[in-house]
Amino acid sequence: MALFSLIGHPHRRYNPLTDEWILVSPHRARRPWQGQREKPNIESRPEYDADCYLCPGNRRAGGAVNPQYQATFVFDNDFMALLPDTPHGEVREDDLLIAKSESGLCRVVCFSPSHNLTLPQMSESAILQVVEVWQQQYVEIGQRPDINYVQIFENKGAMMGCSNPHPHGQIWANATVPHIPAQERKALLQYHEHKGSCLLCDYLALEERKGERIVCVNDHFVALVPFWAAWPYEIMVLSRRHLASIDQLDGAESQALANIIKRMTTRYDNLFSISFPYTMGIHQQPTDGAPHSEWHWHMHFYPPLLRSAEVRKFMVGYEMLANAQRDLTPETAADRLRQLSEVRFDQTAECSNPQ
Ligand code: H2U
Ligand code: ZN
Numbered sequence: 001m002a003l004f005s006l007i008g009h010p011h012r013r014y015n016p017l018t019d020e021w022i023l024v025s026p027h028r029a030r031r032p033w034q035g036q037r038e039k040p041n042i043e044s045r046p047e048y049d050a051d052c053y054l055c056p057g058n059r060r061a062g063g064a065v066n067p068q069y070q071a072t073f074v075f076d077n078d079f080m081a082l083l084p085d086t087p088h089g090e091v092r093e094d095d096l097l098i099a100k101s102e103s104g105l106c107r108v109v110c111f112s113p114s115h116n117l118t119l120p121q122m123s124e125s126a127i128l129q130v131v132e133v134w135q136q137q138y139v140e141i142g143q144r145p146d147i148n149y150v151q152i153f154e155n156k157g158a159m160m161g162c163s164n165p166h167p168h169g170q171i172w173a174n175a176t177v178p179h180i181p182a183q184e185r186k187a188l189l190q191y192h193e194h195k196g197s198c199l200l201c202d203y204l205a206l207e208e209r210k211g212e213r214i215v216c217v218n219d220h221f222v223a224l225v226p227f228w229a230a231w232p233y234e235i236m237v238l239s240r241r242h243l244a245s246i247d248q249l250d251g252a253e254s255q256a257l258a259n260i261i262k263r264m265t266t267r268y269d270n271l272f273s274i275s276f277p278y279t280m281g282i283h284q285q286p287t288d289g290a291p292h293s294e295w296h297w298h299m300h301f302y303p304p305l306l307r308s309a310e311v312r313k314f315m316v317g318y319e320m321l322a323n324a325q326r327d328l329t330p331e332t333a334a335d336r337l338r339q340l341s342e343v344r345f346d347q348t349a350e351c352s353n354p355q
Contacts, residue, residue, distance in 0.1 A: 015230075045115055052166050056069050056113045076105065082102060084105050119156075149287060151282075153279065153281035160304065180283075199296070215267065221238065221259075222240065
């Protein structure tokens with residue numbers, strides 16, 4: 001029998017951040033696809049859409065009118081999934097029927113007044129303003145006594161369930177630390193207890209030594225496809241400095257975060273020459289007032305597309321019943337992303353100067 005290799009043989013990879021396994025099937029990347037095909041999203045949008053509930057000056061579904069905002073705009077979600085002032089209460093029957101009240105709040109963050117932009121199409125200085133809004137919101141919301149965790153995220157593209165193409169993200173904040181950041185926190189704590197160092201500092205150093213999963217870097221951040229990536233072109237953005245939350249970034253680091261977001265999302269768009277859909281989010285320390293030196297700030301990007309603008313990865317079947325599975329290896333994904341330009345496909349000399 002041939003010697004086992006990560007390139008040629010089915011194997012499981014361990015995600016030390018969530019204590020989960022993923023099945024990797026590198027031999028299967030070329031299987032035929034006769035299933036659903038997505039429509040490539042190459043339609044052009046106007047800079048202002050009178051029917052958009054996020055454009056400046058428009059009325060939202062909840063009745064409020066947006067101001068004529070010039071850069072970013074934050075508002076309380078008109079349909080909050082979590083509500084402040086939820087009464088305390090608990091249900092517990094036979095240790096089997098268990099429920100607890102949960103209070104919190106939800107906000108929407110418009111990234112730009114321009115209806116037709118996305119993060120990779122915005123300037124680095126405009127993305128910096130988004131970073132600064134995330135910082136302000138994290139601090140402001142986190143200071144509330146009824147809030148102990150602030151989840152900042154973006155759903156991009158209809159394929160990810162985004163309800164509106166206007167560039168925007170969301171913030172959901174609540175009293176308890178939700179499941180995934182709680183799992184990550186546990187892993188970071190346990191690793192520190194056993195090794196005396198930070199799991200993500202050590203992981204970053206190892207990936208920088210190896211290089212094969214790194215997509216792009218700057219002085220303060222690294223964008224890489226994790227060894228244990230589940231989504232085809234999943235990326236984790238890690239701060240080089242061991243810091244726990246976005247408000248701890250200094251001026252140069254905030255600028256560098258805007259830089260790496262622009263560059264890696266541009267690579268995403270260039271992969272299939274479309275506006276690349278994903279869900280992204282920031283994982284950072286809880287806002288419960290306790291010290292969380294175990295936390296290492298990072299972002300996850302989870303994009304569903306697999307091998308073209310039309311063919312996506314579905315997390316169904318085996319994924320719903322057993323564990324996540326992938327065909328394309330994380331190393332191949334990183335290599336493809338690394339080959340791509342950091343100039344968006346519609347901004348090349350040929351496109352901007354049609355003859
Ligand atoms: P997406 O990020 O998935 O597109 O969700 C947009 C959010 O915007 C959604 O949570 C809110 C919805 O409740 N929203 C408003 O708060 N006001 C509106 O007028 C429409 C949508
Ligand atoms: Zn709009």
